[in-house]
Amino acid sequence: MSFQFLNPKGDARFKDRHTTKVDETRLVYEEGMEADIGVIGLPSSKSSISLSLAAEAPKTIRAALRSFSTYSGEKNHDFADVRWLDFGDVEVHPTDLKQTLQRLNQSVSEMLDTNSCNRYIMLGGDHGVSFPSISAFHKKYGRIGVIQWDAHHDLRNLEDGGRTNGTPFRSLIESGVLLGKDLVQVGIRDYSNAKAYSDYAKEKGVKVYSMGDVDLLGANSIVSDEVKRLSEHVDMIYLSVDMDAVDQAFAPGCPAVGPGGLTSRELLGSVAQAAAHPKVKAMDIVEVDPSKDVRDITSRLAAHVMMRFMYEGSR
Amino acid sequence: MSFQFLNPKGDARFKDRHTTKVDETRLVYEEGMEADIGVIGLPSSKSSISLSLAAEAPKTIRAALRSFSTYSGEKNHDFADVRWLDFGDVEVHPTDLKQTLQRLNQSVSEMLDTNSCNRYIMLGGDHGVSFPSISAFHKKYGRIGVIQWDAHHDLRNLEDGGRTNGTPFRSLIESGVLLGKDLVQVGIRDYSNAKAYSDYAKEKGVKVYSMGDVDLLGANSIVSDEVKRLSEHVDMIYLSVDMDAVDQAFAPGCPAVGPGGLTSRELLGSVAQAAAHPKVKAMDIVEVDPSKDVRDITSRLAAHVMMRFMYEGSR
Amino acid sequence: MSFQFLNPKGDARFKDRHTTKVDETRLVYEEGMEADIGVIGLPSSKSSISLSLAAEAPKTIRAALRSFSTYSGEKNHDFADVRWLDFGDVEVHPTDLKQTLQRLNQSVSEMLDTNSCNRYIMLGGDHGVSFPSISAFHKKYGRIGVIQWDAHHDLRNLEDGGRTNGTPFRSLIESGVLLGKDLVQVGIRDYSNAKAYSDYAKEKGVKVYSMGDVDLLGANSIVSDEVKRLSEHVDMIYLSVDMDAVDQAFAPGCPAVGPGGLTSRELLGSVAQAAAHPKVKAMDIVEVDPSKDVRDITSRLAAHVMMRFMYEGSR
Amino acid sequence: MSFQFLNPKGDARFKDRHTTKVDETRLVYEEGMEADIGVIGLPSSKSSISLSLAAEAPKTIRAALRSFSTYSGEKNHDFADVRWLDFGDVEVHPTDLKQTLQRLNQSVSEMLDTNSCNRYIMLGGDHGVSFPSISAFHKKYGRIGVIQWDAHHDLRNLEDGGRTNGTPFRSLIESGVLLGKDLVQVGIRDYSNAKAYSDYAKEKGVKVYSMGDVDLLGANSIVSDEVKRLSEHVDMIYLSVDMDAVDQAFAPGCPAVGPGGLTSRELLGSVAQAAAHPKVKAMDIVEVDPSKDVRDITSRLAAHVMMRFMYEGSR
Amino acid sequence: MSFQFLNPKGDARFKDRHTTKVDETRLVYEEGMEADIGVIGLPSSKSSISLSLAAEAPKTIRAALRSFSTYSGEKNHDFADVRWLDFGDVEVHPTDLKQTLQRLNQSVSEMLDTNSCNRYIMLGGDHGVSFPSISAFHKKYGRIGVIQWDAHHDLRNLEDGGRTNGTPFRSLIESGVLLGKDLVQVGIRDYSNAKAYSDYAKEKGVKVYSMGDVDLLGANSIVSDEVKRLSEHVDMIYLSVDMDAVDQAFAPGCPAVGPGGLTSRELLGSVAQAAAHPKVKAMDIVEVDPSKDVRDITSRLAAHVMMRFMYEGSR
Amino acid sequence: MSFQFLNPKGDARFKDRHTTKVDETRLVYEEGMEADIGVIGLPSSKSSISLSLAAEAPKTIRAALRSFSTYSGEKNHDFADVRWLDFGDVEVHPTDLKQTLQRLNQSVSEMLDTNSCNRYIMLGGDHGVSFPSISAFHKKYGRIGVIQWDAHHDLRNLEDGGRTNGTPFRSLIESGVLLGKDLVQVGIRDYSNAKAYSDYAKEKGVKVYSMGDVDLLGANSIVSDEVKRLSEHVDMIYLSVDMDAVDQAFAPGCPAVGPGGLTSRELLGSVAQAAAHPKVKAMDIVEVDPSKDVRDITSRLAAHVMMRFMYEGSR
Numbered sequence A, B, C, D, E, F: 001m002s003f004q005f006l007n008p009k010g011d012a013r014f015k016d017r018h019t020t021k022v023d024e025t026r027l028v029y030e031e032g033m034e035a036d037i038g039v040i041g042l043p044s045s046k047s048s049i050s051l052s053l054a055a056e057a058p059k060t061i062r063a064a065l066r067s068f069s070t071y072s073g074e075k076n077h078d079f080a081d082v083r084w085l086d087f088g089d090v091e092v093h094p095t096d097l098k099q100t101l102q103r104l105n106q107s108v109s110e111m112l113d114t115n116s117c118n119r120y121i122m123l124g125g126d127h128g129v130s131f132p133s134i135s136a137f138h139k140k141y142g143r144i145g146v147i148q149w150d151a152h153h154d155l156r157n158l159e160d161g162g163r164t165n166g167t168p169f170r171s172l173i174e175s176g177v178l179l180g181k182d183l184v185q186v187g188i189r190d191y192s193n194a195k196a197y198s199d200y201a202k203e204k205g206v207k208v209y210s211m212g213d214v215d216l217l218g219a220n221s222i223v224s225d226e227v228k229r230l231s232e233h234v235d236m237i238y239l240s241v242d243m244d245a246v247d248q249a250f251a252p253g254c255p256a257v258g259p260g261g262l263t264s265r266e267l268l269g270s271v272a273q274a275a276a277h278p279k280v281k282a283m284d285i286v287e288v289d290p291s292k293d294v295r296d297i298t299s300r301l302a303a304h305v306m307m308r309f310m311y312e313g314s315r
């Protein structure tokens, strides 16, 4: 028995024969598969300081990929042949948050140990996922450089609340996974941080670019200079994109929204700059809370960040 | 390579070992499968008189099944073993609406011709889908009785706009698929219909119960009496549930909402009454427009209507 | 030059030849016209105690009439020939609220002095409009009885804020327009009023029915008994429908929403009871704030209240 | 220097001299104070199975008290002299959820040890807060009877996720704090539970009333009978009100909404029945997630539940 | 009888004696009238690939004109004397979409044949309306040049879904109405198109400017150069403004929103550049779906596009 | 009795030991206190031409200060020691709007007469509050210069509606409080004003900068030049920030939103420019209507405007 207009396994949406949607290039990972890009969901946000539903973002960001296609006019190239492996989402624990961090770390490691992909995208979750994620990359790859787009330092002390979404880079530095000088922060905003953590950044040699610096130097040139600098002494570069680096008008779906941030063009342009460098092997996108969004525009922006990463590096 | 907390094919949600969610009893149809219930999506709403996104309801209603479980305390029975076959959604045509109606009819027929299920649920879409759907049942089963929950007669003339969501029962009667006396309408509301169509109903022998009748007689007893009556002379009974029969406070996601309708308990109770009868073999649920809903409560109510149908008949 | 599908003066919506929408029976008032029903908008809500956009309700309630038709199945009668005269909205003053009250009173009086209609509907606005409106009726008709659907007494003192939406019935009693015993209040809710005003009601002989009374006696029977009682000694009866008498689930668009109120069916049924009496000549509908509503369901309920009033009295 | 229209410490809202708002009878607790009612916020929802912002409800429910007053017309009594002590909210831990449960338990105990009030209200948070809360009452008062309004049993096993909002009554029974036969569940809904937990309830002697039972017997009479029964053998009775017992139309702000539940009048009436009994000493209100609500109507309903409890017991 | 504050025919809004709102300069077309600008509504969106309510935009865009006035400070000129003729909206067919396209074409032609205006504005509707609209202009005026603001090429093949909102410019080129080299596309976005259609554009000589080109050259200069170029060989220039050319933060109400687009200032500035050229005789504004908008800001932006077109050309 | 995790007087939120939130530097004013900054709420919006809930903004703007901290990375300074005195909100009259204006004026004067602060922030309310506020400053300080960020002149005549939010600067000029040449308007937008008022501005010597001027000259340089110019002949400078100067994408919560306005960075930068000058002593922020906002982003932007003012001047 065959159906003409029904496909119980598939999807009934309209198909244009010449267009490949980004989600159509997704392969559900099975042992032995290889691809340029691997994607994993890290749906954890219970350790956020404020209540956050960022754990729901891996679903909405993947869904946003249905709306966009694989063709870049700027590069005049169709990336329909760039397949990406989807490793699914890590099953987090409802009440044991340490367990959850451990599971995130182990799962990213297991993914890396498949040796199946050249580059990886981690979809948060809140920024707390960067600690277990970057730790896993460190174990596999060695010395890591990090470019962090963020309004905030995320260098809070660990005493006041344990490992939260405010502490990942403190945790990484203190646990020896990351050297301060190998961390670059772009988009740090006034009246959104504390002096102690700015001082800590300086003390550790973290390279900090505020919105004032972005106004002066431009996001693109900051990022391309720093990628070049880092690439000379690290084994790989990891991009960590906290979407609240973007102005609240462009990314209303972040828990900690505020005015005076990056535009969507500044974010997309600077991520593309970084992604083009061969040492850039990984990126996480964090702090998208779909329950706070308007028309999923923050998830859509996150999807474009993914596409810039996926396709800039594969030219 | 095996993962401990990752399952690329599956879903990372929390699982309680003793609870079966209704969506977990779903089987994607493959040739040769058999089950009590078959489900098909009829995602068509472009022929609605007003602009409607009811075509998106099959997705949201199926998603609502994730929130509910197979156990009925009232009957003290767990229906976890009642599997349902999902035939997917019909691929509609973006611009050729006649084609779309034809595809809906053919696809329901193809589903019936698999002879795989005892009973079927059709998820609209707008009420226009009942014409091709009931026509397909008629071809397969013979004389059909219909119980229609609706604020409206849906007996409009065909000249003023073709086959719309206002005409399905007119179309069925005029094309000889359905006898007027085999049609029962429950929940018809004042100031929501035209005299010409009420007169047409009378002329054709349609049995009409207004909200005033519901106040006097009760929805449950109206429906159980009429199912009994119909069952004596038809080959099967088809339930057609237009969710706008329910008051706008309980079903805000319908295109044609209004006050003074059924409560959610009246709808669920009366559908359960009908579903328990062995001649009731099919049900459609129509006119849920998820874009107009609040917290998906109309889709959730639709999901409960499904569960009442699925599990009342299988005791 | 004539157009086939364009009508610059009209409206391009779908027209079913057998259906008359309630807004199609509207006539823009011109001198000399006569009709059963006159409608006037009293778009005033700046004297509300809390900030209110109820002044926008005359537009949304009129718009809701587009969604409903003139045919009553319960009475098997099409009221398409019951025309209603629209006198438009009173132009209120942006900053001089006394001026506004004076304009409302004068405009209602001018409308009554046209002697063009048998019965009138006033669309608020907040409840403050009932004072100038009922005063105008009193001047024209003499002794007035009032049935007020409301969660609140609206008998506040005038010292603490002047004439607000909390004072209309106090103002009417104190100014001698209304006798306490000629006022009936239905749906008064616990924890939503003050003892001083309940005492004042008793002292003045106001007949008060709480939600507890509605539970015991039923809204329909309360209203029909009281209309009968009032009709024996007043010259006409005025219905004043504060939509917050209805439970917040059915009327979320009122400024002072709360739980435990009337259902939509209880409101519609009891208004219909009253409207059928020949001494019932006028009704206002107040406290609908469209900016707080969900899918305009409160305006739609208000539209049904209008239709019950318009068509029950004209059988 | 004194100001005429400025009061830096106070609040600039409109004040009617005869009306006392419920929040005006609140006293911030200081040592030595005594009152009829004590209120504590338990802002914890990170152990919910699904992501929940119920931790924000203590703020919105307290805020809703600003909209209602102390006068009951049904009882013709003004409760303006019934002061309630506000103990504030427990400071929860951002990442250590066991710590949080321990803090909730300790804080309720500390409140009880002030011996300052006759009766207490606990504002959740998710239903997980009932375990530490009832445990604290047990330690202080001895044998506890519980009336639980809920669509769900909340008797899940503890292995699959630790102590979540699905386990409080299992935890209480297993830890010996509560006897099965001292637990009464009202409003349990079909297709929202698992057979294993229904069986567990039976095995432990829990008294379960489904929505079918509510249809047959009435919520008021179920509750008043069970309070009488419990009162004969327990030291005190604790009411646990999960707002999802109410139909989703009346309480859209609950995480686990569904159709076919209690009306707002059924909930308020049955809570009032219970509160009138002298052995009823405590109540929690849980599972209100303000981020999912519409116009705060679920918080407003919760505020009315509070008022029924506060004022029924103090006649 | 005359009223002081009532004007049944008019509108009760506040009037400042020195301010003319743009909607006050509207004239309902009657035979014989002449004006600078004619406006027609093309409320068609059922042939959109995804479900769209863009058909409702002519109403919301016209409504937005109430909020803005006729005075330009930049040009220090009040355009209160520039009247525009409103031809109303085309009545579309509910189910026969070919009929609808034919009615749109015929109605635009009928409007042009009145010879009443110098320039015309067409309010969509989805982008599918540009095919019948531009065809009508071609018939009347001859060779047409088109400047299209859009994130997408709209050059899809016609086999996969018939004439949709993805095909208008393909349809125009293939039917010989428009030469490829007479079409200019501005704002084309990466990952939003297919290579086949980019190739098709090249093959046909369409002039394509991506967002990368906008970053380099500026929207204003691109448009003014291209208008000049086109004007040398076409008979008139038609502007086609798909609002999704604008970034989703500035135009959230478009069906196909995405990040990285034009700002509102870039759109308004470049439309003004074009409108100033005497060969620019027509403009359509499409793909505004009011049901997806936030505070009608996309309709308000569309209204400003209208005003730039109306008043730039009339200096 | 002391509690470990309960603080009935305080607040249970998470506290990072190194971070000071801006609201933690607030002091409730008591006689004798002194500080750099005084803040007063002017919750008046009933004299707005359109219905406005801007009166609710003082609460939401203060609440937004909870989300931001006192540390500026750009200046590498923690302003935790800059305390601000909160004088609370003026109690407005519900129905007597003249009384309200008088109370606003008197209350600002009383605040100034405490001589407790160097600089003051007034939180509106609609723009009508600037008339009584600036008048109070004039009385205390003498000749005032004003920089007004606004899309509108606010120079309407007083005959058509009395003192509204469209008239404050007309009122100030006509009453001799402000010289035309001492008023600078920045961000005036096309099609949002009337020629008569632009002419009036010219006649009175008001310095007007349109959005075209902002495009050409930059907001920062306009403001810093004008502050310098004004400072040479006035006694103090007052900033009046109507948030609708900002584009609707960045400030959706203003009653009169429109496209083509300032970005958030342009507003924050130019306010900071002004605040740094020692003659700048006062600022009001007006026209934020929280009921129209999205995620409170307009209130958050207003909070950043406050912080720029507070901390730029105190270096």
Ligand SMILES: [Ca+2]
Pocket: A127, A150, A152, A154, A165, A242, A287
């Ligand atoms: Ca971060």
Ligand SMILES: [Ca+2]
Pocket: A150, A151, A152, A242, A244, A245, A256, A287
């Ligand atoms: Ca951040």
Ligand SMILES: [Ca+2]
Pocket: B127, B150, B152, B154, B165, B242, B287
């Ligand atoms: Ca129907």
Ligand SMILES: [Ca+2]
Pocket: B150, B151, B152, B242, B244, B245, B256, B287
């Ligand atoms: Ca219907």
Ligand SMILES: [Ca+2]
Pocket: C127, C150, C152, C154, C165, C242, C287
């Ligand atoms: Ca009232």
Ligand SMILES: [Ca+2]
Pocket: C150, C151, C152, C242, C244, C245, C256, C287
């Ligand atoms: Ca009321």
Ligand SMILES: [Ca+2]
Pocket: D127, D150, D152, D154, D165, D242, D287
């Ligand atoms: Ca529960």
Ligand SMILES: [Ca+2]
Pocket: D150, D151, D152, D242, D244, D245, D256, D287
């Ligand atoms: Ca529950």
Ligand SMILES: [Ca+2]
Pocket: E127, E150, E152, E154, E165, E242, E287
């Ligand atoms: Ca397009």
Ligand SMILES: [Ca+2]
Pocket: E150, E151, E152, E242, E244, E245, E256, E287
């Ligand atoms: Ca497009």
Ligand SMILES: [Ca+2]
Pocket: F127, F150, F152, F154, F165, F242, F287
């Ligand atoms: Ca202004």
Ligand SMILES: [Ca+2]
Pocket: F150, F151, F152, F242, F244, F245, F256, F287
């Ligand atoms: Ca303004």
